[in-house]
Amino acid sequence: MNPLIPLFVVIPLAGAFLIMILGRFFSELNKYLASLILLILVVISIYSLINTGKNLSLYKVGGWEPVNKIPIGIYMVMDGFTVIVLCIINIIGFLSAFYSIAYIKRYTAENYFYALFCLMVAGMNGVVLSGDLFNIFVFLEISVISAYALVAFGVEKNELEASFKYQVLGGLASFLILFGIGFIYWKTKTLNIADIKQVFSSGYDKNFYLFVQILILSGFGLKAAIIPFHAWLPDAHSSAPSPISAMLSGVLIKAVGIYVIIRLFFNMFDLSEGMSVLITTLGTLSMVIGVFLAIGQWDIKRLLAYHSISQMGYVVMSVGIGMILLSRGVTTKIATLAIAGGIFHLVNHAAFKSLLFLNAGAIEYTIGTRNLKEMGGLAKSMPATSATSFVASMSISGIPPFNGFFSKLIIIIAAIMAKFYLLAILAVIVSIITLASFLKFQRYAFYNQRQYPKEHGPKEVPFPMVFSMIVLSIVCLLLSLLAFPGIREAFLTPAIDVLTDPLKYSTSILGQ
Amino acid sequence: MKGMTLIVKKTTQLIAGMIFMYGIYVIVHGHLTPGGGFAGGVIIAGSLILVTLAYGSDFLKLIKEEAGTTMIESLATIMVILIAVSGFVFGTKIFFNNFLPKGIVGHLISAGVLPLYNIFVGTEVAASIFIIFLSLIIFKEESTQ
Amino acid sequence: MELAISIITGLMIIGALYAIHAKDLLSSVIACGIVGYSLVICFLLLKAPDLAIVQIVVDTITLIIMVAVVLDSSREELYSKPDTQGFITTVTTVLLIMILLYFFIVSIQSLDVLGTSSLRMAKHYIEGAAQKTGSANLVTGVVFDFRGYDTMGEAVVLVTAVLGVLTILRLKGKK
Amino acid sequence: MIAYIMCFILFFVGLYGVITRRNLVKIAVSLSIMEISTFLFFALVGYIDGGVAPIVDPSDPVKVYVDPLPQALVLTAIVIGLATTAMLMAVIIRLFRKYGTFDIREIKNLRG
Numbered sequence: 001m002n003p004l005i006p007l008f009v010v011i012p013l014a015g016a017f018l019i020m021i022l023g024r025f026f027s028e029l030n031k032y033l034a035s036l037i038l039l040i041l042v043v044i045s046i047y048s049l050i051n052t053g054k055n056l057s058l059y060k061v062g063g064w065e066p067v068n069k070i071p072i073g074i075y076m077v078m079d080g081f082t083v084i085v086l087c088i089i090n091i092i093g094f095l096s097a098f099y100s101i102a103y104i105k106r107y108t109a110e111n112y113f114y115a116l117f118c119l120m121v122a123g124m125n126g127v128v129l130s131g132d133l134f135n136i137f138v139f140l141e142i143s144v145i146s147a148y149a150l151v152a153f154g155v156e157k158n159e160l161e162a163s164f165k166y167q168v169l170g171g172l173a174s175f176l177i178l179f180g181i182g183f184i185y186w187k188t189k190t191l192n193i194a195d196i197k198q199v200f201s202s203g204y205d206k207n208f209y210l211f212v213q214i215l216i217l218s219g220f221g222l223k224a225a226i227i228p229f230h231a232w233l234p235d236a237h238s239s240a241p242s243p244i245s246a247m248l249s250g251v252l253i254k255a256v257g258i259y260v261i262i263r264l265f266f267n268m269f270d271l272s273e274g275m276s277v278l279i280t281t282l283g284t285l286s287m288v289i290g291v292f293l294a295i296g297q298w299d300i301k302r303l304l305a306y307h308s309i310s311q312m313g314y315v316v317m318s319v320g321i322g323m324i325l326l327s328r329g330v331t332t333k334i335a336t337l338a339i340a341g342g343i344f345h346l347v348n349h350a351a352f353k354s355l356l357f358l359n360a361g362a363i364e365y366t367i368g369t370r371n372l373k374e375m376g377g378l379a380k381s382m383p384a385t386s387a388t389s390f391v392a393s394m395s396i397s398g399i400p401p402f403n404g405f406f407s408k409l410i411i412i413i414a415a416i417m418a419k420f421y422l423l424a425i426l427a428v429i430v431s432i433i434t435l436a437s438f439l440k441f442q443r444y445a446f447y448n449q450r451q452y453p454k455e456h457g458p459k460e461v462p463f464p465m466v467f468s469m470i471v472l473s474i475v476c477l478l479l480s481l482l483a484f485p486g487i488r489e490a491f492l493t494p495a496i497d498v499l500t501d502p503l504k505y506s507t508s509i510l511g512q
Numbered sequence: 513m514k515g516m517t518l519i520v521k522k523t524t525q526l527i528a529g530m531i532f533m534y535g536i537y538v539i540v541h542g543h544l545t546p547g548g549g550f551a552g553g554v555i556i557a558g559s560l561i562l563v564t565l566a567y568g569s570d571f572l573k574l575i576k577e578e579a580g581t582t583m584i585e586s587l588a589t590i591m592v593i594l595i596a597v598s599g600f601v602f603g604t605k606i607f608f609n610n611f612l613p614k615g616i617v618g619h620l621i622s623a624g625v626l627p628l629y630n631i632f633v634g635t636e637v638a639a640s641i642f643i644i645f646l647s648l649i650i651f652k653e654e655s656t657q
Numbered sequence: 658m659e660l661a662i663s664i665i666t667g668l669m670i671i672g673a674l675y676a677i678h679a680k681d682l683l684s685s686v687i688a689c690g691i692v693g694y695s696l697v698i699c700f701l702l703l704k705a706p707d708l709a710i711v712q713i714v715v716d717t718i719t720l721i722i723m724v725a726v727v728l729d730s731s732r733e734e735l736y737s738k739p740d741t742q743g744f745i746t747t748v749t750t751v752l753l754i755m756i757l758l759y760f761f762i763v764s765i766q767s768l769d770v771l772g773t774s775s776l777r778m779a780k781h782y783i784e785g786a787a788q789k790t791g792s793a794n795l796v797t798g799v800v801f802d803f804r805g806y807d808t809m810g811e812a813v814v815l816v817t818a819v820l821g822v823l824t825i826l827r828l829k830g831k832k
Numbered sequence: 833m834i835a836y837i838m839c840f841i842l843f844f845v846g847l848y849g850v851i852t853r854r855n856l857v858k859i860a861v862s863l864s865i866m867e868i869s870t871f872l873f874f875a876l877v878g879y880i881d882g883g884v885a886p887i888v889d890p891s892d893p894v895k896v897y898v899d900p901l902p903q904a905l906v907l908t909a910i911v912i913g914l915a916t917t918a919m920l921m922a923v924i925i926r927l928f929r930k931y932g933t934f935d936i937r938e939i940k941n942l943r944g
Contacts, residue, residue, distance in 0.1 A: 061806040072778055106832055107830060107831055107832070109827055112820055112823060119816075122813070126810065134905055135810070138807050138908060142810060142813055142817055148821060149817070149821030149919070152825050152926075153830065155829075155926065159830070160825075160927050161927065164939075167919060175846075175867060179843065182870065182877055185901075185902065185905075187768055189775065189777035189778055189779065191778060191901075204767075205767035211764035543792040543793060544792075546707045546709075546885070547710050551714060554711065554715055557718065565721075626802060630797070633812055640816060643819050643823070644918045645725075648725055648921070648922070648925070651925070652725075662835040663835050666872065670838065670841055673846065673849075677848070677853060682855070685857070699875065704883055705885065705906075706885050707903060711910050711911075722917070722921050726857070734855060734858075735935050746851065747852050750851045754847065758841065761837070773881065774877065774879065794888075795900040796907065811908045818915030818916070818918050
């Protein structure tokens with residue numbers, strides 16, 4: 001029983017309600033309160049990242065001990081993979097909240113913004129920490145409902161339309177997930193992930209298993225915007241206020257989409273080759289189609305949103321390669337490498353994509369447009385934005401020594417070692433197209449000459465925004481250290497161990 | 513929004529109070545009979561909505577206040593969390609622990625903290641649903657002006 | 658039992674089809690409400706009185722909200738002349754649904770038939786539940802004690818929705 | 833099995849509505865039909881022949897109860913469904929005020 005685990009959910013929830021109540025009396029308090037709450041969460045999550053290591057700690061909510069090794073309460077689980085995702089959520093959440101102090105001033109009803117922001121963080125923390133299928137669904141609903149509202153925060157035509165699309169597709173996904181949970185309960189009569197694994201290990205019907213897997217994959221795939229299900233993502237991510245775009249793109253699609261898919265397919269279902277090939281194909285398709293859709297975009301945030309699809313494709317493809325290898329039961333070392341590449345890229349993507357969205361927000365804040373054709377020459381007037389966006393652009397396109405390079409390198413090496421040459425070549429080509437696309441962004445936004453009217457000329461954005469961007473760019477540089485031996489063993493390896501060993505998760509949970 | 517006819521208003525006067533009481537009954541007996549915090553809360557919200565529909569929103573003189581409306585349900589939810597955390601603090605250091613004595617099955621005052629959860633969840637649900645309804649009406653009035 | 662449920666579900670399907678194809682939005686919304694009310698009968702037949710109470714009141718509230726929205730705007734279903742794109746969408750959807758339905762029927766063959774469920778997790782909720790939670794109503798016991806954490810999440814979902822509705826219904830977004 | 837199949841057909845009727853309808857309110861109605869079928873599915877899963885409603889009567893113990901867990905799950909899911917419906921209706925009325933129509937083909941500022 002690790003007493004820190006429930007704090008991840010309780011602190012932001014209590015914070016959200018405190019903001020609603022106190023914000024009524026002290027109108028200036030809410031923004032600092034939100035940042036403070038998230039700062040506390042950052043401290044706790046880094047503390048747990050250092051302390052967890054290879055251990056798996058458990059929290060039985062309500063103190064219900066298992067009877068005959070069958071869990072009857074809800075379990076919260078924290079292991080190596082969880083803490084990494086928790087760190088991403090809370091660090092990016094803190095920086096976005098701090099950035100919002102300046103950015104969200106232009107909107108009305110700041111109270112609602114910060115309260116919904118805290119609820120979204122609470123929901124994501126709950127999803128990541130949960131060890132129970134239905135609990136995942138409940139917390140997923142908290143985070144996506146607050147995301148629906150935050151996408152529509154500007155209440156103009158575009159925002160509302162994006163929010164409607166997101167709600168319809170999100171609702172569809174929720175019912176698919178709920179149906180999948182019902183199916184699993186029908187067969188296993190239990191909801192605990194570890195216990196379900198236990199029940200499935202004593203035999204199952206193949207057709208049923210495939211059907212459930214497809215329901216779950218399409219449900220969470222819709223939330224993660226993998227390619228046939230991507231229709232909502234570009235609209236939602238480009239219409240939301242920029243700190244929210246950073247949260248959606250940097251964290252939400254990972255925490256409620258990719259993370260859950262990886263967790264369930266590695267730790268709850270048995271790996272099967274057909275399903276692994278399907279997942280790899282979907283990942284590859286996302287990677288390629290996403291980048292081609294991104295080329296023609298002139299709206300910065302839409303461009304970034306399509307790149308999100310493409311970069312998540314890298315993650316899914318790489319993890320999928322690992323799944324194929326594991327399901328064949330040979331060459332575990334390469335599988336470990338592929339999964340490591342995927343998770344490493346997931347972390348990196350969170351850092352640089354949120355940084356890019358914050359940059360886009362800063363540009364929009366200053367000159368009031370998102371169209372690349374209408375901007376230019378910002379490098380002189382906005383040095384901090386320009387420098388940080390350069391770091392992020394180079395990271396996402398995989399230029400050394402930034403973090404994106406190392407993760408893409410690991411993914412490509414793993415693909416070559418696993419003899420998936422086509423996928424490796426595709427990964428390289430997509431990376432080159434990404435580079436071209438971001439060079440375009442850099443050139444049009446920061447280096448072209450353009451005359452602005454003298455009195456409304458662009459200036460550097462206020463301090464909170466600059467602070468968040470600089471911290472994130474430093475994080476981008478520091479994350480490349482994760483690739484090196486010594487540090488990798490300390491942080492990445494525990495996460496991969498949980499995934500690669502098929503029975504470790506369930507036996508260590510049921511054993512406690 | 514205008515109210516309805518006199519007959520409807522009089523009937524509502526008679527019925528709404530009873531529906532409200534029935535909601536409270538369902539909440540309080542949640543651990544003994546079917547129903548509970550959710551059902552009772554929605555019933556209470558239903559009685560309030562009935563009054564609003566019958567008398568019209570002109571009668572209530574609604575003004576939208578920026579952050580005031582969510583006060584009650586924020587407070588109620590924070591009470592739920594507080595009870596959960598109080599299990600954490602006073603009980604056996606466990607989140608969501610039912611730390612009060614259980615009493616005798618079938619009595620009104622039994623089952624530890626469950627009736628308290630029922631009451632606060634009921635309050636929260638009633639407040640939330642009524643606010644959703646009111647905000648739709650207020651939006652309608654504001655946007656037609 | 659199974660027959661009764663099937664007949665009611667069949668009626669619900671007819672209601673749902675009417676709700677989807679009705680010319681008048683008000684009748685569509687009300688048909689949807691009727692489908693919801695039929696669910697209450699199913700719940701009663703399936704020995705779930707708690708669900709029946711919650712469903713009947715929640716369905717009423719949903720119906721009120723939907724009717725308020727429809728009456729406030731337009732009741733007319735859109736005039737749609739039969740176009741090829743719509744036809745293709747319909748045919749693909751129906752085909753997809755046929756395939757999925759076949760797949761569903763194949764995949765449920767190995768599962769428990771209706772009424773012969775054996776318990777695993779819930780067995781310990783029923784055995785001595787009255788002593789464990791002190792609650793005579795087992796569903797309340799499960800909702801607030803064994804799975805109280807879920808219920809807190811659910812209350813928070815409702816609050817989130819309220820905040821969301823208030824956020825969306827602001828008249829002015831930017832100062 | 834026939835009850836489960838009917839329940840699944842109801843789910844697909846909702847899915848069909850979401851995909852083919854062009855009216856915002858019809859889409860919301862279809863989503864709530866899907867929701868209803870999901871609740872029915874959970875209730876079916878929990879049913880046990882000869883079981884009684886899960887309420888303990890201390891004076892008359894030892895009976896077969898139906899499974900209380902799916903009922904608890906549906907209780908949670910119903911309220912979540914109410915929350916999502918309310919959000920959806922709020923956005924729909926907002927969109928109607930902006931565009932003056934429920935037609936999804938005319939609401940396409942964003943290409944995408």
